[in-house]
Amino acid sequence: MIEVYIDGASKGNPGPSGAGIFIKGIKEPVFLSFPLDSMSNHEAEFHALLLALDYCVKNNLAMVSFRTDSKVVEESIDKKYSKNELFIPLLEKSLKLINQLDLFFIKWIPSSANKVADELARKAIK
Incomplete structure (x- = not known):
């Protein structure tokens, strides 16, 4: 199974942001x-997703297991729902992409287990 860490x-909340x-x-x-x-930060998490x-989708990675340290993202995808109006369009776009995959899982992990993606996200901040 392909593992995708996001x-x-x-930098600030809101502020310049990055995705890893x-x-x-x-x-x-x-x-x-x-x-x-x-x-x-929560919006940046959705953009990373x-x-x-x-x-x-573009690289035909059709069976994937995602890992995120964002409970907001994990719960929104799991429930297919967000009460935050800023997240609703991001959630809808995500669900459309997920439907193009053969198999998709998402799992919450602690930040300590997501260090590589975290470093990549911080590196991207201008």
């Missing part, structure tokens, strides 16, 4: 950093 980071993605379980591990606009899902 993290979002913000670490993918393992394929021939060569993938390390991605994406600078994001000014946003909250979206960017990772988009990468998986």
Whole structure:
């Protein structure tokens, strides 16, 4: 199973942000950093999810297990619901991408187990 670790980071809340993605379980591990606009940390977490899902779809990684240290993201995906209006469009886009995958899991992990994605997210902050 391909494991996808995601993290979002913000310098300030809101502030300049970044997304980090670490993918393992394929021939060569993938390390991605994406600078994001000014946003909250939770928004950055959702953008990291979206960017990772988009990468998986475009690269035919159809059976994936995502890891995130964001309970907000994990619970929103699990319940297919968010009461926060800022997150609803991000959640809807995520669910559409998830539907293009053959198998998708998402699991919450502690920050200590998500260090690579965290470093990639922080590196992306301008």
